[in-house]
Amino acid sequence: MYQFTEDCMTGIPMVDEEHRQLFDTIYQAFILSNQEENLSSEVKSLLLVLKQYAETHFKHEEEYMKEMNDPELPRQKREHQEFKEKLEEFPLEKPDGSDGKQVLKELLEYLSRWLYHHILGSDIMIGRFCTKVDSFEFTPKYYTGIAFVDEEHAELFSIIREANELIHRELLYDKYDEIIQILEELKDYTIHHFQDEEEYMKRIGYSGLEVQQHAHRAFVDRLNEINLDVIDENQQEYLEELVEFLRNWLVNHILRLDKLIPSE
């Protein structure tokens, strides 16, 4: 918990350095939270640091994404905004005579949940859209060396490829039902695959399990967010971007995390 490990790195030095600083700050606060004394002034200074951090760091990220023309920028802005609003909910001044311990505890819980989810679900994808993945082919560079994992990844690739073909098929007047169906299939299979993978990691006592779980949850949340009610003229664009995102996320996840899982 609150450890900035390599699994959390985006590969963009500025972003990674700022994330590392944030983890350090939170870790310090975590250590404090285990001490008995009155913590209200610590809570106050942590909140101030976080607000300051949010201002500068989010700005850096957003500027970088804008420069790269990253299509995920609106989502990032939204998530950053939510974070800033959440911070406002924590009282800066001593809350009703308490010693600040409870506030700090809640704050830390929120921070660790939000951070892992945001970094592993969204930040990890910054700039990844700019390096186009050549095809939907499942090639040996994705092999983890764990047979069932590779088989399931191949299946995931093939579902995404199918979705991609469906979306780009011309003259298919109403694709709605078919698209719903294939996205459902993708979601079910993804959940199934993540469960298998996590069970395996548990069984071999793999230390990267927690980060994997956070990443998996963030991806499933993404799948749950898919909203096909945008059936206006933007639907095609929405679907194209969606499929591109799903594939890129998966490729990135396999190359950066799954390939680190040891085979038995």
Ligand SMILES: [Fe+2]
């Ligand atoms: Fe971000």
Ligand SMILES: [Fe+2]
């Ligand atoms: Fe996987």
Ligand SMILES: [Fe+2]
């Ligand atoms: Fe995984």
